[in-house]
Every structure is written in C-alpha cells, then in structure tokens.
Amino acid sequence: MEVKICGITRVSDLKVAEKYGADYIGFINVKRSPRFVNIEKIKHLLSHLKNKNKAVLVLEPKTVKEVIDKYKQTGIKNIQLHSLSPKDIENLKEYDLRIIRAIGISNNISKKLKNEIIKFSKLCDALLLDYKLKGKTGGTGIEIPFNLAKKASKIAKNANKNLKVYIAGGMSPEKVKSKQNIFKMFFDGVDFNSSLESSPGIKIHKKIIEAINSAKKC
Numbered sequence: 001m002e003v004k005i006c007g008i009t010r011v012s013d014l015k016v017a018e019k020y021g022a023d024y025i026g027f028i029n030v031k032r033s034p035r036f037v038n039i040e041k042i043k044h045l046l047s048h049l050k051n052k053n054k055a056v057l058v059l060e061p062k063t064v065k066e067v068i069d070k071y072k073q074t075g076i077k078n079i080q081l082h083s084l085s086p087k088d089i090e091n092l093k094e095y096d097l098r099i100i101r102a103i104g105i106s107n108n109i110s111k112k113l114k115n116e117i118i119k120f121s122k123l124c125d126a127l128l129l130d131y132k133l134k135g136k137t138g139g140t141g142i143e144i145p146f147n148l149a150k151k152a153s154k155i156a157k158n159a160n161k162n163l164k165v166y167i168a169g170g171m172s173p174e175k176v177k178s179k180q181n182i183f184k185m186f187f188d189g190v191d192f193n194s195s196l197e198s199s200p201g202i203k204i205h206k207k208i209i210e211a212i213n214s215a216k217k218c
C-alpha cells in the first residue's frame, strides 16, 4: 500500500519519512490547521526533499485561482483538496495536476454523499476518505466507521476503476497492523497524521517508521 505522512513542519521529520519509504509527504497550507505551513516554509521543506514528486500540497481553497497560484509558487503537482465543487475541479483539468479530493464521512452515507462520491471519483485522480466533524475534514484524529469506509471505497471504485482510494482519519500503525488484510482489499493507500505526533506538527520519528512499515506490509 502507498503511504502518506502528512502535516510535516520540520526538515528532520521529512528526512525520516523519505528515508524510510513514504510515497507521499504532505504540507498543510490550511489556515485553521495547527500544522499550517506557509508557502515560504513549504519551499524550504521542499528543498530538502530528494524526490519532489512525493510532495502533496494540502489546501482548502475558496477559488480555483488559489490552487493555481499556490501550484505555481511551489511547483507541487499533487494537490489535496478539502474544498471546491466538482465544477471547480473540472476547471483545474487544463493544468497538469494530480487531484486528491477529501471526502468527509461521519455516521452514514446518505444519497447526497453517495452522489458526491460518484461525481468526485469521475473527476479526480484519488479520493481521501476522512472523518467529518462539524462540517470539516482534516486532522480530527478520528477514524471513520470501518464499514462506511469500505462502502465508500466500493462506490468510488465502481464509478472509476483507475481511481486511487486512500484512507485517512486517526490512522495509526497499530490500527493498520490490526486490519492489514482488509486494508489491502479496499484501499490503495493510508494517510498518517496526528497519531504520529507528540504535539501538532511535531512527529515522533519512531512512529513515522512504524507507520510506513505497517502500511508496506499490507
């Protein structure tokens, strides 16, 4: 399985994640996040990443223009979106970007959410299933009920066979280890964030390594 280590704010954390085989390394440029890093800081962190294709820019933009501007400033092509409509995403098609759309799930998959999953699946390169709390996704540290995550993955894959589906929301090495076989069946990758930290944005190196190893065994 692919592994993303998200919420990187320190060079030392980035180096451990890259050295031990993370496929993706996420920088959160969302103001409400305690892991927020500004564009200058992202450029600095990026300068320490050997493989720039591993970088993921996490955004919650109000406009398509904001995405394009930030892509041009950083050169990061993997864009994780915690906002924007299907129409907005269509408008991003002319750029050579890899779009990962976060899908918020709490305690059910309504007809409306099912339709949303189908629409985004057809337009995006990947979906990131994440827990939705008070209308927002990202950094909650809360796991989606597993049966709902599996259901969402099936809906998404039926809509687009080439789509990657990532699981996020309170993912820890222990949780991944305990569900290795099922993870492999339903998800293409796992996203680790707050469970690896001593405080927001400060990752514990031993946990980064355990997280990568747990997902690579799936």
Ligand SMILES: O=C(O)c1ccccc1N[C@@H]1O[C@H](COP(=O)(O)O)[C@@H](O)[C@H]1O
Residues within 6 Å of the ligand: 006, 007, 026, 028, 030, 032, 033, 034, 035, 058, 060, 082, 128, 130, 137, 138, 139, 140, 141, 142, 168, 169, 170, 171, 191, 192, 193, 194, 195
């Ligand atoms: O981590 C944040 O603070 C955050 C804020 C706003 C948008 C995204 C954010 N993080 C993303 O949230 C998921 C899940 O995080 P967690 O494991 O529940 O802590 C992860 O993909 C981060 O990219």
